[in-house]
Amino acid sequence: MKALAAIFARELRLAARAKAEWLMPPLFFVIVVTVFSFGTRPNDPQLAAFAPAVLWVGALLAALLSLERLYRTDQEDGTLEQLLVSRTALSFAVFVKGLAHWLLSGLPIVLLAAPLGLMLGLAPPHLGPLVLGLALGTPCLSFIGGFVAALTVGLPRGGALLPVLVLPLIVPVVIFGAGSVRAAQQGLDAGAPLYFLAAILTLTLTLLPWLAAAALRNAFE
Amino acid sequence: MPLLSADQLTIQRGDRALLRDFDLRLAAGELLHLRGANGIGKTSLLETLAGLRRPAAGQCRLADEAAGLHWLGHRNGLNLQLSAIDNLRFWCGINGASPAGIDAALAGVELPARARRRACRSLSAGQKRRSALARLLLQPRPVWLLDEPLDGLDAGGLALFAALTQAHLAQGGAVLMTSHQTLPAPLAARELIL
Numbered sequence: 001m002k003a004l005a006a007i008f009a010r011e012l013r014l015a016a017r018a019k020a021e022w023l024m025p026p027l028f029f030v031i032v033v034t035v036f037s038f039g040t041r042p043n044d045p046q047l048a049a050f051a052p053a054v055l056w057v058g059a060l061l062a063a064l065l066s067l068e069r070l071y072r073t074d075q076e077d078g079t080l081e082q083l084l085v086s087r088t089a090l091s092f093a094v095f096v097k098g099l100a101h102w103l104l105s106g107l108p109i110v111l112l113a114a115p116l117g118l119m120l121g122l123a124p125p126h127l128g129p130l131v132l133g134l135a136l137g138t139p140c141l142s143f144i145g146g147f148v149a150a151l152t153v154g155l156p157r158g159g160a161l162l163p164v165l166v167l168p169l170i171v172p173v174v175i176f177g178a179g180s181v182r183a184a185q186q187g188l189d190a191g192a193p194l195y196f197l198a199a200i201l202t203l204t205l206t207l208l209p210w211l212a213a214a215a216l217r218n219a220f221e
Numbered sequence: 222m223p224l225l226s227a228d229q230l231t232i233q234r235g236d237r238a239l240l241r242d243f244d245l246r247l248a249a250g251e252l253l254h255l256r257g258a259n260g261i262g263k264t265s266l267l268e269t270l271a272g273l274r275r276p277a278a279g280q281c282r283l284a285d286e287a288a289g290l291h292w293l294g295h296r297n298g299l300n301l302q303l304s305a306i307d308n309l310r311f312w313c314g315i316n317g318a319s320p321a322g323i324d325a326a327l328a329g330v331e332l333p334a335r336a337r338r339r340a341c342r343s344l345s346a347g348q349k350r351r352s353a354l355a356r357l358l359l360q361p362r363p364v365w366l367l368d369e370p371l372d373g374l375d376a377g378g379l380a381l382f383a384a385l386t387q388a389h390l391a392q393g394g395a396v397l398m399t400s401h402q403t404l405p406a407p408l409a410a411r412e413l414i415l
Contacts, residue, residue: 002314003315005314006311006313006314006315010303010314014300014302014303017302074300077296077298077299078297078298078299079298079299079300081273081294081298082312083315084272084273085289086315087315087317088315220268
């Protein structure tokens, strides 16, 4: 438990030192969503129909920005070796790193989603499913992305490979996430897609840390 | 009973076998200096003994599994954004060591007090190496596996390393290290040429 606290504290300290790293994803999210609304006609009512997809893709791209460095610097400076040799279970370490990643890059996006949704013309009652969906979906992005980051950490050009591998894996999350807002817009129950998201989240939280730990061990072979 | 032993070890990288049927015994109080040309497999052997790499065949065993071993690779294991103290505090956390010993350990490797709080990025190569070596003092472990520990150390650093190693050997520890330099006096090592 102490070991996990140490890993978490280190992630937060690193974030405090390199402010650009955790300010960049939310800023990027705001810019992508804003630019999208500039690309359509002013006051286009159609925009509200596309808003869920725009917000979800924006969140996805923003999360990708900081994923590559999740394990890369640790691998390059030898911290990963020390972690592998240490007495801490690697899968728990991976879990804590994923959690810290979500806190620093996912949570700000969840908080920003409601004002940006209003800007795109989403009706206030539809903001609930949007924010709830993102709150369930962004941890999935962190953990699925973390798994792929662990897979590609040993590769010389892993940075370019990462988005190509992550984006297809993320598709179900986007379908159910944007789907819940669309369901609300059509006057349907937004609950079912949200339950699916919660199921995906449970799977990623329980399964992927173990797979990511195995991938990190494999980076040495 | 050796502190560390390897039996019939075969180490592969890709489809190339670096070592075949390699036996090793590391006894208490012994300093073993591993030598050999570049690319012969010294680092891979150390990584296998440390448990970072799986051997293709054979096995390695620690006499005291619970006490574990110290691993210092050619990478220092220091995050460059964080200070030496922060890095060591993290290390203590993941290894269950008490962070109270950090200052003493950094004093033990003679890292100046103002360098301890600066980001490691601004430290010299020798100072980084010293900070990494400080881990050896944070938790007593019988076996030290050191990959090129003398890299970047100045004359004072070499003397310091010799003193640390001697104290460790005198307490019944064992050291297995690689180095392309001759070891600083008065260290007397058994040489093993791959």
